[in-house]
Amino acid sequence: MDHPPLAFWGISATEVLQQRHTAKDGLTADDAKQRLARYGSNLLKPPKRSDVWALLFGPFKSPIILMLLLATGLSFVLRDPVDAFIILAIVLVSGLLGFWQERSATDAVEKLLAIVQIKAAVLRDGSPTEIPVEGIVPGDVVILNAGGIIPGDCLVQESKDLFVDEATLTGETYPVEKSVGVLAAAIPLGQRTNALWMGTHVVSGSAHAVVVQTGRHTxxxxxxxxxxxxxxxxxxxxxxxxxxxxxxxxxxxxxxxxxxxxxxxxxxxxxxxxxxxxxxxxxxxxxxxxxxxxxxxxxxxxxxxxxxxxxxxxxxxxxxxxxxxxxxxxxxxxxxxxxxxxxxxxxxxxxxxxxxxxxxxxxxxxxxxxxxxxxxxxxxxxxxxxxxxxxx
CATH class of the missing domain: 1.20.1110.10 (Calcium-transporting ATPase, transmembrane domain)
Incomplete structure (x- = not known):
């Protein structure tokens, strides 16, 4: 389900909490689970799944393999079945070995990615909890500290000496100070000092912020x-x-x-x-x-x-x-x-x-x-x- 467009930097934190049906101490675990099913994972695009058939036929797209298959066909046309079966056997064995190696490598990468998941601290059931970034939903209250990433588009709820690097989004080379406030809805992106953006990170300071948009809606x-x-x-x-x-x-x-x-x-x-x-x-x-x-x-x-x-x-x-x-x-x-x-x-x-x-x-x-x-x-x-x- 799409998130409604909201110029959240132009309204107070209290109003944002009300519109996102959340509280200052965050969501309950059950509410977060329901929202995750409703809004989807906090990703810019769905995770790529390993397709067994794609891995199986992948090696046969190689130009060398295609040339060998052509040679097999020519051997049959020239009535030399022995050479044809030898070449075909080599191609099949090579393809199966390639499939086995690709499948093993893919499984290893998926296990490695599961180990090195990026996590964020949120308030769930009123207590600080670390969860994978993909599990962040609108209405979550995130806890931010120096070195941490911003896991979604957020409104600052409370802050202390908070400076954020927004170079990936705005091109601004210096960290931007962020604080609680209400700004004009028409203010440019780089001047929204009460808002935090997905893909940026905290340089110094700390804050609590309510998540307004996630995934591709950021x-x-x-x-x-x-x-x-x-x-x-x-x-x-x-x-x-x-x-x-x-x-x-x-x-x-x-x-x-x-x-x-x-x-x-x-x-x-x-x-x-x-x-x-x-x-x-x-x-x-x-x-x-x-x-x-x-x-x-x-x-x-x-x-x-x-x-x-x-x-x-x-x-x-x-x-x-x-x-x-x-x-x-x-x-x-x-x-x-x-x-x-x-x-x-x-x-x-x-x-x-x-x-x-x-x-x-x-x-x-x-x-x-x-x-x-x-x-x-x-x-x-x-x-x-x-x-x-x-x-x-």
Missing amino acids: EFGKVSERLKQVLLTNLMTDFPEMTIATDRVDAEMVAYPRRWDIKAIRKFMITFGLVSSVFDYLTFGVLLFLLHATPDQFRTGWFLESVVSASLIVLVIRSRQPFFKSRPSTSLSTATPFVVVVTLTVPFTPLARLLGFGQLPMSFLLIMGIIIALYIVAAEIAKAVFYRKVKV
């Missing part, structure tokens, strides 16, 4: 989601760009020999880079201040605008003519609409949940479409001005 988990979104965005925009090598060149561009003009290339990059940045900021502002998008809607709107505009803009900058007068190659003219259609479809598929996307109202899609259309028009105008001013 800020660190959201960063992991954003990385997936960035990778998907890059993958989608790469498809049209990969076809540029097959694209047609306008006749006037090859009418006579030309030299590379580094100054002209630099001016081209600056011109279209500025146009792109203006519309990035416009999209950002519209999503936040006009449409008041939720985090899921913001990520989805940003993804749609980024991929669709980046795909279509290739058709504009590939030619000095207006894009509708210069015909691209078949590969480019096929890849571009394909990417646009797939991009618009993704938020309405089961993949949306895995990527942290949400379905957008029709008004969002309409406004995103208008922004993209304005971007294309602005790029065409900028291109006309550029080629009029710069001799290429």
Whole structure:
């Protein structure tokens, strides 16, 4: 079950305890067990299980094994069954030995990981108890000391000279002092001095803090989601760009020999880079201040605008003519609409949940479409001005 979004740094510790249905002296063991079943383990992704079949067939994916299997097939075709059975026997014995070694190594690693489990101190039934970090649930009250990790997104309940290293999340090189307080809900992540974040650690001091979010619902988990979104965005925009090598060149561009003009290339990059940045900021502002998008809607709107505009803009900058007068190659003219259609479809598929996307109202899609259309028009105008001013 998903945790509801909560700007917990903007409310008091007492209110957080009430909203998480917990107490200052923590949860009972039974309550914690129920919450663990409800919210799941405190992990960014489910633990990877050893698949016997994957281990069994794993060795047979080796290029050498595949070549030997091919040789076996050729031996049968050439009516040399003796060689075929010898090679096949070698392959099977090698594969079984590989499976046995992999299974033994996997079991050893799992036993080692069980021994070196990272633990955290919590209040359970009113008493300090050490439990594996995976067992931390929303509502737990954690006990923090120097050198300890922060096992979830927490609100400081009480503290003494508490300094936390948040470099893994915010990039801040110096430890940040943390204390009890109530802050504005809109305050930036790095200035939330009453909040603690999963993946950071205590440099000095001590504290008690109530856990608000765990696992992939933490800020660190959201960063992991954003990385997936960035990778998907890059993958989608790469498809049209990969076809540029097959694209047609306008006749006037090859009418006579030309030299590379580094100054002209630099001016081209600056011109279209500025146009792109203006519309990035416009999209950002519209999503936040006009449409008041939720985090899921913001990520989805940003993804749609980024991929669709980046795909279509290739058709504009590939030619000095207006894009509708210069015909691209078949590969480019096929890849571009394909990417646009797939991009618009993704938020309405089961993949949306895995990527942290949400379905957008029709008004969002309409406004995103208008922004993209304005971007294309602005790029065409900028291109006309550029080629009029710069001799290429």
